[in-house]
Amino acid sequence: MFINIVTPTFDTYLDLLDTANSIIEIKKVRQDLSICWIIIDNMSTDHTQDILHTDKYKKIVDIMVVEQDNGIYDAMNKGLNLCRNGHVLFLGVGDKIIQLPKEIDHDTVYYGTTIVDNSRYYKSTIHNYIFNKFNTLHHQSMLTPIKFHSKFSLEYSTCSDYAHNLEMLITGRRFQFDENLLAYHKPGGRSSNLDQVKEECKTIQKKFLDMIKSEL
Numbered sequence: 001m002f003i004n005i006v007t008p009t010f011d012t013y014l015d016l017l018d019t020a021n022s023i024i025e026i027k028k029v030r031q032d033l034s035i036c037w038i039i040i041d042n043m044s045t046d047h048t049q050d051i052l053h054t055d056k057y058k059k060i061v062d063i064m065v066v067e068q069d070n071g072i073y074d075a076m077n078k079g080l081n082l083c084r085n086g087h088v089l090f091l092g093v094g095d096k097i098i099q100l101p102k103e104i105d106h107d108t109v110y111y112g113t114t115i116v117d118n119s120r121y122y123k124s125t126i127h128n129y130i131f132n133k134f135n136t137l138h139h140q141s142m143l144t145p146i147k148f149h150s151k152f153s154l155e156y157s158t159c160s161d162y163a164h165n166l167e168m169l170i171t172g173r174r175f176q177f178d179e180n181l182l183a184y185h186k187p188g189g190r191s192s193n194l195d196q197v198k199e200e201c202k203t204i205q206k207k208f209l210d211m212i213k214s215e216l
Contacts, residue, residue: 001104002034002086004146006079007093008072010042013050015094015186020057022096022184027060030100038082039064040075073152073160080149087143090161094186095140101178108174109148112141112181122185126175135162135201140183148173159200166208 005023009016016039023037037060041048044066051057052064063082069075076090087104091097101110111124124137139161148168152160169175 001032002036002084003100003104003143004036004038004079004083004086004088005091005097006038006040006076006083006088007091007095008040008042008069008075008079009044009048009093011044011046011048012093013044013047016048016051017057018094018186019091019096020051020060022091022098023060024056026097026100033100033104034086036062036084038062038079040069040078041066042069042075043067070154071157073154073156077151077154080146080151083146085146087145088149089143090139091183092140092186096184097140098184099180099182101143101180104143105176106145108176109145109168110143110176110178110181111137112178112183114138114141115182115184116187118184124177126169135159135165135197137161137165138183138185140185141181143181144168156200156204158197159204162201163204163207166204170208 007016007019023035027035039051039061041064049064049066052061065078065082069078080088089097104110111126113124114122116122122138124141126137150164150167153163154160156163
């Protein structure tokens with residue numbers, strides 16, 4: 001089974017090393033999986049690109065693209081374009097993958113648990129998903145088959161992954177919670193702007209509810 005891990009980055013070298021160390025560990029533990037780590041770097045001016053020249057890390061970076069992007073979702077789309085078959089998981093800089101499912105089906109979207117601050121555990125859920133105020137599926141602990149993954153819309157700056165998740169649910173993709181899928185999310189970043197997240201989620205919910213109504 002092939003697992004693609006995509007990490008967009010910009011001037012966050014030290015946080016990137018935390019993510020890299022988790023990739024080292026997961027590759028060591030899950031030698032039954034082919035894990036490809038893809039870094040999309042937005043022309044960083046710190047030491048980010050030096051990761052390719054560091055003995056400890058250069059062997060685990062399978063693909064690194066260094067070019068200007070138009071935001072986080074544009075970078076994630078660039079990563080998608082480079083993914084091979086199998087599943088994809090998105091880790092931000094500073095995020096860590098801790099565990100992956102023991103068994104992975106080609107046609108299933110897996111979601112698990114995300115740790116924040118080493119104390120708060122967020123168990124992803126799709127119960128009444130479309131009516132929730134916020135995205136309840138966390139990309140750090142979500143494995144999606146490449147064949148189900150369309151491009152992220154650049155219309156949204158914080159919640160395009162929410163729109164994509166709703167699209168997969170509405171089109172009948174199979175979702176499954178897996179207790180072995182565990183990740184760590186570094187606090188902060190774009191999702192910390194709760195007012196903006198809330199407004200984008202409302203816009204996305206209305207769009208998809210209108211879409212459902214039009215098909216009834």
